[in-house]
Amino acid sequence: xxxxxxxxxxxxxxxxxxxxxxxxxxxxxxxxxxxxxxxxxxxxxxxxxxxxxxxxxxxxxxxxxxxxxxxxxxxxxxxxxxxxxxxxxxxxxxxxxxxxxxxxxxxxxxxxxxxxxxxxxxxxxxxxxxxxxxxxxxxxxxxxxxxxxxxxxxxxxxxxxxxxxxxxxxxxxxxxxxxxxxxxxxxxxxxxxxxxxxxxxxxxxxxxxxxxxxxxxxxxxxxxxxxxxxxxxxxxxxxxxxxxxxxxxxxxxxxxxxxxxxxxxxxxxxxxxxxxxxxxxxxxxxxxxxxxxxxxxxxxxxxxxxxxxxxxxxxxxxxxxxxxxxxxxxxxxxxxxxxxxxxxxxxxxxxxxxxxxxxxxxxxxxxxxxxxxxxxxxxxxxxxxxxxxxxxxxxxxxxx
Numbered sequence: 001x002x003x004x005x006x007x008x009x010x011x012x013x014x015x016x017x018x019x020x021x022x023x024x025x026x027x028x029x030x031x032x033x034x035x036x037x038x039x040x041x042x043x044x045x046x047x048x049x050x051x052x053x054x055x056x057x058x059x060x061x062x063x064x065x066x067x068x069x070x071x072x073x074x075x076x077x078x079x080x081x082x083x084x085x086x087x088x089x090x091x092x093x094x095x096x097x098x099x100x101x102x103x104x105x106x107x108x109x110x111x112x113x114x115x116x117x118x119x120x121x122x123x124x125x126x127x128x129x130x131x132x133x134x135x136x137x138x139x140x141x142x143x144x145x146x147x148x149x150x151x152x153x154x155x156x157x158x159x160x161x162x163x164x165x166x167x168x169x170x171x172x173x174x175x176x177x178x179x180x181x182x183x184x185x186x187x188x189x190x191x192x193x194x195x196x197x198x199x200x201x202x203x204x205x206x207x208x209x210x211x212x213x214x215x216x217x218x219x220x221x222x223x224x225x226x227x228x229x230x231x232x233x234x235x236x237x238x239x240x241x242x243x244x245x246x247x248x249x250x251x252x253x254x255x256x257x258x259x260x261x262x263x264x265x266x267x268x269x270x271x272x273x274x275x276x277x278x279x280x281x282x283x284x285x286x287x288x289x290x291x292x293x294x295x296x297x298x299x300x301x302x303x304x305x306x307x308x309x310x311x312x313x314x315x316x317x318x319x320x321x322x323x324x325x326x327x328x329x330x331x332x333x334x335x336x337x338x339x340x341x342x343x344x345x346x347x348x349x350x351x352x353x354x355x356x357x358x359x360x361x362x363x364x365x366x367x368x369x370x371x372x373x374x375x376x377x378x379x380x381x382x383x384x385x386x387x388x389x390x391x392x393x394x395x396x397x398x399x400x
């Protein structure tokens with residue numbers, strides 16, 4: 001049976017374009033996703049264990065309706081809609097107070113990589129379970145000393161017979177302990193002992209030699225880990241892109257990650273605006289609701305403007321990425337930058353609108369303060385985006 005996602009009216013094969021008015025199909029999709037999210041969230045707690053259980057139910061419910069990975073091709077159970085089809089779903093998940101970890105990590109990053117660079121065997125093993133919500137993958141790129149600079153990564157893949165050995169460590173590998181596997185970015189060590197090009201290896205969550213320590217992060221519902229790879233055996237069919245196309249495959253997954261992070265930021269911004277505006281309409285201290293005063297109304301109006309601009313850029317980036325346009329990298333960076341700014345501004349103003357009530361659990365704003373703040377840091381920090389724009393768009397000298 002065709003899903004709502006498959007009838008959203010967006011084609012991943014079309015020339016880059018974005019409709020300025022959402023179609024009826026998109027509005028129906030958004031309402032359906034929001035309804036699923038709110039039903040799953042009802043009655044849930046705030047602890048890590050409760051969050052894990054809620055995420056499991058959410059993935060299953062979304063997958064049942066074809067909403068878990070609509071970007072993946074129909075032959076693998078997806079909607080064939082590209083990242084354009086994933087953006088409104090991620091936004092709605094975040095606007096409903098959830099985190100779209102499965103959609104950002106498994107669907108957008110790994111799904112995009114496997115569709116374009118995976119072997120038929122890898123696609124069969126992973127794409128269908130991703131769309132069905134029965135398997136999830138984490139993404140391990142960041143290292144203690146190198147950050148996400150692929151030129152400085154020290155985690156290595158060295159030849160071992162007809163396979164490889166993986167050795168190194170990663171930090172901030174979100175959901176590693178809860179995922180079926182980890183997509184690890186490493187560098188091939190050549191016969192001369194030097195580290196060369198990056199490679200991508202799918203490491204089973206129960207692989208011998210894999211260990212991890214949870215990194216305590218206050219206020220962050222998704223668990224994140226420091227992961228250690230102690231001479232893990234990696235077969236050749238666990239590499240995506242082999243030894244030559246690993247770098248191209250990696251960058252093919254980074255734009256979708258940033259676009260989906262931007263979509264999540266837009267969802268958080270919208271949630272903050274909705275909560276803040278509702279309170280401003282109802283809260284009466286003098287004769288009229290506090291929203292009648294410009295000191296309250298103008299910041300919320302500015303938050304709405306920032307949200308609209310960020311969402312427009314996010315949709316543009318998705319269209320460019322789906323079309324394989326060279327401008328997709330710039331647009332993805334700008335969308336992520338704008339959405340992080342919009343989300344942080346909106347949440348700050350919503351909290352300020354509530355006064356003291358804004359920092360209490362009752363009003364639902366503090367529960368996503370840390371995730372929203374983290375969006376300015378990852379994936380890719382504001383500073384690195386500005387470095388990239390300054391150098392590659394403005395033609396200024398490289399600063400790092």
